[in-house]
Amino acid sequence: MLKKILLFFLLFSFADARADDGYRLWLKYDLLKNISKRAEYKRFAAFIQIRMEQTPVVRTAQEELKRGLEGMLGIQVSNTSKKSGGIIFQLDKTSPEEGFRIENKQGNIMISGGGDKGVLYGVFELLRLMQTEKSLTDLPISSAPKIRLRMLNHWDNPLGTIERGYAGASLWKWYELPETLDPRYRDYARANASVGINAVALNNVNASARFLTQEYLVKVKALADVFRPYGIQVFLSINFAAPKILGNLKTSDPLDPQVRQWWNAKTEEVYRLIPDFGGFLVKANSEGEPGPQEYGRNHADGANMLAEALRPHQGRVIWRAFVYSPDPRGDRFKEAYNEFKPLDGLFADNVVVQVKNGPIDFQSREPFHPLFGAMPQTPLAMEFQITQEYLGFSTNIVYQASLYKECLESDTYAKGKGSTVARVVDGSVHSYDFTAIAGVANTGSDRNWTGHLMSQANWYAFGRLAWNHTLSEAQIADEWVKMTWTTAPAAVVVIKNILLQSRETYVNFTTPLGLHHIMGQGIHFGPEPWLAQSARPDWTSIYYHRADSAGIGFDRTAKGSNALGLYRQEVQNLWNNPETCDLKYLLWFHHVGWNKKLSTGKTLWDELCTRYYQGVESVQQMQQEWGKVRPFVNVEMYEDVAGRLAVQHREALNWRDACVLYFQTFSKQPVPSPFKQPERTLEELKKLVAIYQLK
């Protein structure tokens, strides 16, 4: 017996040296190391019985459960039912369609779904309980999604590139479709279903019209057919000028009868191929994309034309609010609000307006978008970014659940205290008929899907929060770490801490105290706070940080652009006064003197420097902490993260030195002790950083 224990210890307790390239994500289903848990779960794993219609989604659920149980428990699951000891699927019409209940009844585990998708989500919940070694004595568990449409937006282009993608090429191999179906499409769908994602917009919002050609629609259908058994609905981003480009019409004016007819016919064609097609995602009159304003029409005119075409098929229009015009005297912060607020109430009932979490563009920290407090009559969808466009590509650990939660829990005061962004989006504040949340995907053809293994956590967290925004970032991290890395408590706590501190660390070494949009032009990587010339003023850095000899920051109070005036009075009160404004938003709303004493007791300059230096130190701490998990995790995966942390450290130093040296040209003050003046010069930093801008 002692020998056996020793052998077990040898086999299972040391670092896992087998190859693991991260392909399996959080769905590893390796044999559980915890023997007592295995014994507990085995008591319910003898068979799977299906007491409902065997839809394709139910078959998916059955297959996944079998795979998970057999992998984790080292058993064979039978299809022959006994009286007890198995898992039973059934319908429970009292439950919401996608909701489920897991309970222990007469020695079986019952998974009751409001529909077949409810059963599928229940299966993944049960598997997650086992993967995280939870006890099954805490049943029953009931759950239903708070938001109806939980969606990934892919910014994938027809030829395989991905706008703002850092994990290889597109997953969709358009010129091989529909005849060739990469097995990876299914694994992609599995991963999404496992976290409750139920919709996908396949192509870039800067959309090629070709996706609406017959040639491409049969390819889209092929993907929709793969995704359907996983409960996933397909959307397409459309090019608003498609009637001109594809239909050879003279106009794409949304009020033109021929244009409307073209969209009606095209939409018919789509639904003939894909009867459960989700609808159209639209970027219009933004960053050069065509739109209704070319014809003197507004966003509602454009959206409602598409809504009319989609209505007979129960399709939806998702119309993006990410618009801004290059007015050098304006404040980009205010532009989406100014264009959309007047249209509240004018959108058709199958239109959702999709708003980015913040008013600028996926910065590492933004105040919530003022539109969330301003559109009671228009369902608003949340658009988060999962890919790390401004968050260090695939070389930086930035666990974005922290960012998502910070936004979701912000209070709009739209209907008084407690009108959080989350409750606006989930429909409970304004009783929206339809609710949606989207994440811009970070997936690509890299074997590990997301480039940085830690970025898998962002995909996971987005899905989990889309399902239930009340989950804490810590709980989600706990699940993901246990499913992905190890259940060894000593390592779980270390990895969780790294994740939970990672976003603040990134903010500190890049844009502390509310700085924003001072990164490398175009590429959005690396520091470029000195950027003063661009095709548009609102693409420079100086537009945003406004550093001068007096101080730094964008005055958005009534004395400045008054963007703050777009929020409810209660929100304004939080941020209006530089003395009391939360430091994390300080330079978002105030131009603050270099010598201004902050609540920390330091001057603004000293605090700014301190955060840049502490940001870099935090990366070093992450590196040290990561070293501790080596004995507990797969070696290949360990090394990959260790390598990327070393890159992150180098990049953090570049950010710190570039920003401190540049802002020092205005503050004219030394770096406060105990920190040391950077050894490099500003000119050296500019040269180093300029490499990202070379042709």
Add this chain to the structure above:
Amino acid sequence: MLKKILLFFLLFSFADARADDGYRLWLKYDLLKNISKRAEYKRFAAFIQIRMEQTPVVRTAQEELKRGLEGMLGIQVSNTSKKSGGIIFQLDKTSPEEGFRIENKQGNIMISGGGDKGVLYGVFELLRLMQTEKSLTDLPISSAPKIRLRMLNHWDNPLGTIERGYAGASLWKWYELPETLDPRYRDYARANASVGINAVALNNVNASARFLTQEYLVKVKALADVFRPYGIQVFLSINFAAPKILGNLKTSDPLDPQVRQWWNAKTEEVYRLIPDFGGFLVKANSEGEPGPQEYGRNHADGANMLAEALRPHQGRVIWRAFVYSPDPRGDRFKEAYNEFKPLDGLFADNVVVQVKNGPIDFQSREPFHPLFGAMPQTPLAMEFQITQEYLGFSTNIVYQASLYKECLESDTYAKGKGSTVARVVDGSVHSYDFTAIAGVANTGSDRNWTGHLMSQANWYAFGRLAWNHTLSEAQIADEWVKMTWTTAPAAVVVIKNILLQSRETYVNFTTPLGLHHIMGQGIHFGPEPWLAQSARPDWTSIYYHRADSAGIGFDRTAKGSNALGLYRQEVQNLWNNPETCDLKYLLWFHHVGWNKKLSTGKTLWDELCTRYYQGVESVQQMQQEWGKVRPFVNVEMYEDVAGRLAVQHREALNWRDACVLYFQTFSKQPVPSPFKQPERTLEELKKLVAIYQLK
């Protein structure tokens, strides 16, 4: 015994249903199914003994041999030597440095290398003998490469895209380097070494200057360090304007002393990091790239400046001859010749001029480039394309060994009969000091490396021919099929036939009888013979096919552009007369009347149609044939190819119908029986094809 045989049959003779994603390429090392061969090989697999210096390359050889033997034979290879029964590495200074000899001596197999790389190549040769189940009684085998530098050119960009890449994103993850080393870098190096490739240019010839920054050089060094133990040397493509872009000089004039000094210093810097750095690959004054002509200098001036910087380090300049200017009255065919021929003899001795196989640009068939017969005093490197830019991306089977061989065996008559292109390139015609051959890589981040599994054969074949251009395409196909798919004779013959017919099939349904460059603009995919407008006349299709009511084809005889005059008289004699000109080059050199009777007995129009229709039929035959191998090969890999063949069939129909219908507007003749007029109209085809050109 009978039972055992039956069991064996069951275990090994049916389709392999295990997952295989093609990642292992031709280096699978699965247990050999042939028991008698296993027994034969085991007699020499007891140990590996090293009787020479244990260099990193030797350790690679040892490791690879151990891995191969243990996998194929199901044994453990010992490091403890016995008197006989093992494999011994030793030096043989009489052999060329990269050459080897494999012989059977006193019960051991001796691998004798001229240097450590010779041993490495000998190991891969021995492994290949076993993988293809050859007998070891045919020893000794001696081999040495005919060409010194056997190189892949990667057209990979800094942000991960690949120009003309169809297998995902770049393998090089620049922003993770040097700290993170993808394990795939090693597998890439292994694959190259296994076919004798000994050099790599990492980045696109449309080169970003950034690769010469300190930031990037340390990344390049990291890759060079991974590749070195596999005998692979690293080159960089450089941007000729780097002195201006990186050095802030006012000029990049190659005769300017400051510019020369800049290159000397930069080259020093490169060699400090990478002492065995190979040199620079240069695309200059071509398609908008900067070059010496901007300063009134010629290609030799530019190349020699770089040669001077590289000489102290034994580095080489590889200067590309792919140049052409947009003269509407000219013939692109002649332009590289006209620019380079006058420079013969003016290049420094460490410069090689790299010439594409044909005079236009990697078409599915081209006559050999006239420069190969015209530069006795300048070492010429061959540039083949492995990636399928004009050959159907990753959805068409085009086994390019046929194309490579056709070119290599063409006779330039430079020094009389037998002066084949191969013998020019390998230096035997003009006694070049240095010889080189390059293939534009088809590798990418797709799990199977090359998109189409069959395209792996092109990587393999390029390497094998670079080593020994006298190998036949059939023999190379035989090796590759056995190593990649199966050794079952019934299946080997089928797959080989598919490969060997594939290039002619592609020619037939796209550009038969010497048609060329009539594909979709920019994208180089799909038919667009009607293309008449472009940024440059020589980017249209009508520039090349010159179809009119009289006939079709480009008159390049003395009555036309006289491009034929660039060849030796003996070559001109072959092609000058439309009556006797090989039909495969007919429309390359002649404008031929629609009703002209060809040697086939058919009129030109009827022959053209016949080939388009037979091309499509050949694809259908390939599909049928492929069905026969199902029982013998891995199912996952089988399905992938089957899917792509279906795509190829669809695309072949598009090509056929588009070209036949378009050319019919000139010939005004019916499609000859037994073929039927396409059911689609030309307008439909144009629309279908236009989707590739949409934004």
